[in-house]
Amino acid sequence: MKRIGVLTSGGDAPGMNAAIRAVVRKGIYNNLEMYGIKYGFQGLMQGHIEKMDIGSVGDIIQRGGTILFSARSDDFKTEEGQQKAIEQLKKYGIDGLVIIGGDGSFRGAQALTAKGFPCIGIPGTIDNDINGTDFTIGFDTALNTIIEAIDKIRDTATSHERTYIIEVMGRDAGDLALWAGLAGGAESILIPEKKEDFDNIVNRLKRGHERGKKHSIILLAEGVGSGFDYGDRIQEETKLETRVTVLGYIQRGGSPTATDRVLASRLGAKAIELLMEGKAGIMVGIEHNQLVSYPISEILQKESTVNEEMYRLSKELSI
Numbered sequence: 001m002k003r004i005g006v007l008t009s010g011g012d013a014p015g016m017n018a019a020i021r022a023v024v025r026k027g028i029y030n031n032l033e034m035y036g037i038k039y040g041f042q043g044l045m046q047g048h049i050e051k052m053d054i055g056s057v058g059d060i061i062q063r064g065g066t067i068l069f070s071a072r073s074d075d076f077k078t079e080e081g082q083q084k085a086i087e088q089l090k091k092y093g094i095d096g097l098v099i100i101g102g103d104g105s106f107r108g109a110q111a112l113t114a115k116g117f118p119c120i121g122i123p124g125t126i127d128n129d130i131n132g133t134d135f136t137i138g139f140d141t142a143l144n145t146i147i148e149a150i151d152k153i154r155d156t157a158t159s160h161e162r163t164y165i166i167e168v169m170g171r172d173a174g175d176l177a178l179w180a181g182l183a184g185g186a187e188s189i190l191i192p193e194k195k196e197d198f199d200n201i202v203n204r205l206k207r208g209h210e211r212g213k214k215h216s217i218i219l220l221a222e223g224v225g226s227g228f229d230y231g232d233r234i235q236e237e238t239k240l241e242t243r244v245t246v247l248g249y250i251q252r253g254g255s256p257t258a259t260d261r262v263l264a265s266r267l268g269a270k271a272i273e274l275l276m277e278g279k280a281g282i283m284v285g286i287e288h289n290q291l292v293s294y295p296i297s298e299i300l301q302k303e304s305t306v307n308e309e310m311y312r313l314s315k316e317l318s319i
């Protein structure tokens with residue numbers, strides 16, 4: 001293996017830059033030539049490929065977003081699109097690819113690997129919805145952004161004795177809502193993996209109000225439904241003034257936390273090691289603070305699960 005390319009794909013996540021930096025520097029440390037591919041798979045098909053040196057990744061470890069930009073590409077899902085991508089890789093003499101993204105991006109990695117082109121995946125998404133790793137790059141930063149918002153909303157919720165529903169991202173996964181709910185002391189946490197009886201939510205709010213609680217916070221994962229619909233229903237049932245805040249894209253931006261930077265650096269370096277060992281179609285991850293790697297085919301088969309102990313605890317602490 002002599003030349004390695006790196007790209008970011010799907011939704012961006014804070015810490016992707018730290019991962020790009022680690023991939024490029026670890027490669028150069030091992031005398032490999034490194035190439036950055038811009039705009040994900042779309043840019044790969046169109047040949048947006050540039051050689052990277054040590055300086056190309058300087059001053060980015062602290063920056064959110066991705067210097068390689070990201071894109072979603074339906075063309076790449078076709079046979080023709082994938083052939084175009086392989087032609088570009090051949091043109092530049094690239095023999096291996098590191099793909100930083102979510103499960104969609106890993107399907108792309110798997111498609112190229114199946115065509116004989118070695119790819120390694122690094123989990124980069126704020127959603128924390130990838131199997132085979134305890135954490136994805138960007139999750140910790142997004143979580144901290146949410147906590148900052150909850151603490152601020154709490155001040156105004158107390159002043160006005162209101163119920164606040166805070167809708168957070170996560171696609172079909174509830175991790176952001178669960179962790180933020182636990183860390184932010186929410187009364188109820190609504191996530192797609194668990195069905196919560198609407199009466200329970202209402203009763204908990206009423207009980208809290210009766211014992212003199214000045215405010216209530218409900219964390220809602222976007223995968224459950226619209227915060228505004230829940231807000232209307234809750235206000236109607238409880239007769240308590242209810243407000244809704246949809247945090248939206250603020251959760252995707254910002255400087256990555258130290259935890260995300262360290263995770264990104266470790267995973268980036270590990271991806272290069274695996275390519276040098278001749279591995280392909282593998283995702284790197286972290287479990288119990290140890291680096292791990294699994295075949296992407298295995299990762300994509302399993303359903304994403306929620307931490308049962310944490311979910312139970314969130315209920316016990318919000319009585």
Ligand code: ATP
Pocket residue numbers: 009010011012041042071072073074076077101102103104105106107108109111124125126127
């Ligand atoms: P996030 O979870 O943050 O949204 P993601 O990687 O899951 O990230 P997607 O939009 O699902 O984001 O996928 C990114 C890109 O990967 C797609 O736009 C497409 O180019 C490629 N891709 C997705 N599925 C496939 C597939 N089955 N075969 C080939 N390529 C795919």
